[in-house]
Structure formats: C-alpha cells, structure tokens
Amino acid sequence: MSAKEYVDVITYHKKDGQIKPLYIVWHNGVKYPIDRVTQITRAASYIAGGSGIRYTCYFQGQQRYLFLEEDRWFIEKKGG
Amino acid sequence: MERTIFHCDLNGFYASVECLHHPEYRNVPMAVGGDAEKRHGIILAKNQLAKKYNIKTGEALWQARQKCPELVIVKPNFSMYLRFSRLVKAIYADYTDQIESFGIDEAWVDVTESLHLFGSAQELADEIRRRVREEIGLTLSVGVSFNKIFAKLASDYKKPDATTVITRENMREIVWPLPVGDLLYVGRATEKKLNMLGIYTIGDCAEYDLAILVRKLGKWGEYIWRFANGLENSSVSLQGSEPTVKSIGNSTTTPRDLRCFDDIRIVCYILAESVAARLREANLQCSTVTVYIRDVELEGCMRQAQLSFPSDISDEIAEAAMRLFRDNIKFDLPIRSIGVKASELSWGEQSFQLSLFGDQVKRDKSLALEKSVDVIRQRYGAKSVQRLMMLQDGLLSGFNPKQDHVIFPESYFKG
Numbered sequence: 001m002s003a004k005e006y007v008d009v010i011t012y013h014k015k016d017g018q019i020k021p022l023y024i025v026w027h028n029g030v031k032y033p034i035d036r037v038t039q040i041t042r043a044a045s046y047i048a049g050g051s052g053i054r055y056t057c058y059f060q061g062q063q064r065y066l067f068l069e070e071d072r073w074f075i076e077k078k079g080g
Numbered sequence: 081m082e083r084t085i086f087h088c089d090l091n092g093f094y095a096s097v098e099c100l101h102h103p104e105y106r107n108v109p110m111a112v113g114g115d116a117e118k119r120h121g122i123i124l125a126k127n128q129l130a131k132k133y134n135i136k137t138g139e140a141l142w143q144a145r146q147k148c149p150e151l152v153i154v155k156p157n158f159s160m161y162l163r164f165s166r167l168v169k170a171i172y173a174d175y176t177d178q179i180e181s182f183g184i185d186e187a188w189v190d191v192t193e194s195l196h197l198f199g200s201a202q203e204l205a206d207e208i209r210r211r212v213r214e215e216i217g218l219t220l221s222v223g224v225s226f227n228k229i230f231a232k233l234a235s236d237y238k239k240p241d242a243t244t245v246i247t248r249e250n251m252r253e254i255v256w257p258l259p260v261g262d263l264l265y266v267g268r269a270t271e272k273k274l275n276m277l278g279i280y281t282i283g284d285c286a287e288y289d290l291a292i293l294v295r296k297l298g299k300w301g302e303y304i305w306r307f308a309n310g311l312e313n314s315s316v317s318l319q320g321s322e323p324t325v326k327s328i329g330n331s332t333t334t335p336r337d338l339r340c341f342d343d344i345r346i347v348c349y350i351l352a353e354s355v356a357a358r359l360r361e362a363n364l365q366c367s368t369v370t371v372y373i374r375d376v377e378l379e380g381c382m383r384q385a386q387l388s389f390p391s392d393i394s395d396e397i398a399e400a401a402m403r404l405f406r407d408n409i410k411f412d413l414p415i416r417s418i419g420v421k422a423s424e425l426s427w428g429e430q431s432f433q434l435s436l437f438g439d440q441v442k443r444d445k446s447l448a449l450e451k452s453v454d455v456i457r458q459r460y461g462a463k464s465v466q467r468l469m470m471l472q473d474g475l476l477s478g479f480n481p482k483q484d485h486v487i488f489p490e491s492y493f494k495g
Binding site: 003041042043044045046047048049050051070 | 100215216217
C-alpha cells in the first residue's frame with residue numbers, strides 16, 4: 001500500500017506569494033482545520049516517495065507533514 | 081589565486097529519482113531502461129542493488145536480465161528528471177553563479193569567490209550533499225579540486241554520496257595511479273594508442289615526454305598531458321550562458337533494421353524534415369550536412385558534404401544526406417540507426433550569391449511550401465500532412481524526432 005496520499009487542500013494565497021494551507025479535505029468530505037504551521041522548507045519525503053515544499057502542520061495538537069509537490073498536495077500516510 | 085572547483089555528480093540519477101518516487105523499488109534491483117519494443121532497449125541508469133549484479137549503463141535489457149532475472153525495469157520519465165535537475169541546480173545557485181552543466185546530472189561549480197563565507201571546501205561540499213539529500217531526496221558525489229578535470233576524477237573516485245578532495249599535495253597518490261582511460265576525453269581508441277607507448281596510468285602520461293606525445297597524438301597529446309599534470313585551467317562558465325548553437329541534428333534507432341535504400345529514404349526524410357523545421361524555427365541555415373550510420377554490430381561512421389547554398393529546405397538537406405547514405409552504405413550488415421545533422425550555420429535571410437544555373441524560384445516555392453506545412457503541423461500534429469513515401473512503411477515513419485524528447489550527450493570542448 002502506498003504511503004503517499006494526495007489530498008484536497010484549501011489555501012490562502014498571500015499577496016507576497018506565500019501560500020498558507022488552511023484545511024485538508026479528506027475523501028469523505030470532512031474538513032480538518034490546520035491549527036498551526038511551524039516550518040516551511042524544501043524537503044524530500046522518503047516515507048511517501050516524493051519531494052517538494054514541506055509544511056509542518058498541527059491538526060488538533062498532532063504534528064503531520066503536508067507536502068506541496070509542484071501543484072499537488074500530499075501527506076505521508078501513517079503505517080503505509 | 082588557487083581555484084576551488086566542485087564537480088557534482090548525481091548518483092544513478094534516473095534510477096534515484098524513480099526510487100525516491102516509488103519506495104517499493106528501493107529494496108529490489110531496479111534499472112531505468114529505454115523502450116525494448118522500439119529497440120531503444122538499453123539500461124540508462126540502475127540503483128545500488130542492481131549494481132551488485134554488475135549491471136552496466138548502456139548494455140541491452142536482455143543482457144541485464146540474464147545477469148539478474150528479477151531486475152525491475154521501468155520506463156524513463158524525462159520531464160520528471162529535468163525538474164529534479166533544475167531543483168538541484170537551484171541549490172548550487174545558493175553558493176555561486178558559476179555553474180556549468182555537463183549533461184542532465186553533472187555540473188561543475190566554481191566556489192572560489194564565495195568559499196570564505198562557508199568554511200572549508202570539504203565542509204561546503206558536505207553541506208551541499210546534505211541539502212540535496214534532505215531537500216531533494218537524491219544522493220550526490222562531489223569531487224573537489226583546483227581544476228575541472230581533477231574535480232571530475234574526484235567525483236568518480238568515491239560513490240555514492242561522498243566527497244573527495246584532490247589537492248596539489250595528494251594528486252600524486254590519488255590521481256596518478258588511476259588508469260589513463262579514466263581521464264575525460266581518453267576513449268578506448270586513445271587509450272589503446274597510449275598503451276602502445278607504455279602509458280597505462282595517468283601518472284605514466286604525466287611523466288611522459290610531451291614532444292613525443294604531440295608527435296604521436298597531435299594536439300590531443302598535449303591536451304591529455306596537460307590534463308594528467310593538473311595544468312588544465314579552463315574556467316567554469318556562468319550559469320545560463322548556454323553556448324551558441326553549432327549544429328542541429330536528429331538521429332534514431334529504427335524499430336526494425338534497415339536493409340535497402342527505400343528504408344533509409346523514409347527515415348532520412350523524416351530526420352531531414354525535423355532538422356529543417358528546427359533550422360527554420362531558429363532562423364538558421366546550414367551549409368554542411370553530416371550523416372551518421374550505425375550497423376547492427378554497432379560499428380558506426382560519420383560522413384559529411386557541403387551544400388551549394390545555405391539551406392533550411394528539407395528536400396535539399398534530405399537529398400544531400402541520401403547521396404551520402406548511397407555512397408557509404410554497402411548493406412554488408414543491416415543498418416540499425418542513422419542520423420542527419422546540419423552544421424556550419426548562418427542566420428537565415430542573409431543575402432548570398434545566386435547561381436546562374438540554379439532555380440531560385442523553385443527554391444523560394446519549396447521554402448514557402450515547407451513553411452505552410454510547419455503551420456499545419458503545429459496546429460494539427462506532425463502526421464496531419466506528410467509525404468506519400470511515409471505510407472509505404474508506417475512502422476519506420478511512425479516517429480517524430482522534433483517532438484520526442486531527446487537528451488543529447490554533451491561535449492567538453494564546446495567552443
């Protein structure tokens with residue numbers, strides 16, 4: 001099973017070009033708000049297989065990496 | 081001032097990109113290979129596990145499968161490789177603007193002027209390797225030296241993901257024991273000649289009498305001698321200063337062997353049409369046409385001829401090429417691949433001496449016709465309008481060299 005999960009993301013594009021992800025929309029349509037982004041850096045994901053701009057996000061106190069790979073977003077699936 | 085030049089070589093580039101994207105390939109022997117059905121069936125890159133089976137870049141897929149039956153072979157995805165190549169170069173660009181690409185996966189990076197900001201050469205090389213590994217997900221071998229040739233040798237010295245430093249102090253221990261064939265531009269033929277002179281290692285070459293080398297090998301003798309002694313001093317060109325075009329060519333390995341001139345003609349016209357269209361796109365005309373011929377035993381040769389007028393008309397280029405093919409192909413062995421190249425380029429629409437006997441009106445008409453064809457093809461595709469002869473053999477004519485992605489090997493002597 002692939003550990004790479006492409007997801008829908010609702011984003012806020014700032015006038016200086018920065019992109020801030022606000023919500024992840026899961027397959028069942030449930031919106032998960034991103035409480036905080038603590039780091040934005042270019043990084044590879046060896047778990048999911050890919051590389052892009054990595055957003056360190058907090059969802060309900062839990063830390064997860066969200067990657068922007070060119071024009072698509074993915075997360076690393078746990079136990080994938 | 082002593083220069084500090086890095087040669088950065090992405091290890092098993094295509095295979096590494098594939099392994100990054102497909103975690104399931106990481107623990108199996110895997111290689112990126114061309115399309116076997118179209119007979120582009122060679123290994124382009126392999127991962128570390130495949131390397132253990134002694135699989136070599138350039139060998140046929142069936143040979144590789146004999147060595148390792150469970151080898152996973154994936155098709156190349158060139159647009160993805162180009163994206164990664166750009167990402168890695170963006171990291172180099174954080175340290176200098178002197179970045180000279182050598183193919184898609186290698187580059188020379190001159191950090192002489194910025195090194196004092198980042199510590200020692202070893203530290204900076206390790207830092208670049210770490211960033212490429214963490215930010216992009218690929219491994220890099222970095223060779224550090226005071227000239228481009230030794231930097232390249234150093235990056236080959238230890239792989240993968242390693243830094244090797246060659247200084248004036250340690251060059252005798254590191255460089256000189258290496259076989260002379262490891263030097264850039266010493267191919268099999270030159271190596272054989274050097275062996276006949278008793279030169280087997282780079283050190284042998286460095287200590288050889290220059291005058292004799294020049295007598296035996298001409299100016300190449302001097303180049304190689306200078307390389308071996310660490311005297312090479314060409315500079316690393318600035319990023320983006322792409323060399324001006326010297327030639328435009330296309331070649332192809334055909335889906336089946338070519339056994340008669342009718343076969344050759346079909347492929348020759350397709351190649352010539354592509355070359356002529358690319359010339360017109362760049363507003364260039366050529367005065368020399370070169371053909372390249374390779375038979376099924378992989379023996380190859382090149383032949384060239386002058387055109388009477390600078391031209392960007394596919395008929396003229398194709399006819400010149402066909403003449404060369406007719407003069408040089410005997411069909412002792414079937415032909416596996418051919419190429420057509422236009423060189424001695426000049427800007428189009430320059431004035432030139434008309435021939436008293438040539439039919440310039442006909443040339444103007446041909447050119448107008450071909451320009452119309454360009455427009456039609458651009459809108460409706462390469463096959464929307466084609467020569468009748470292409471219908472004789474859809475297999476041979478079923479490729480589009482202008483569009484199909486080709487990454488050309490690069491030459492060190494670009495000037």
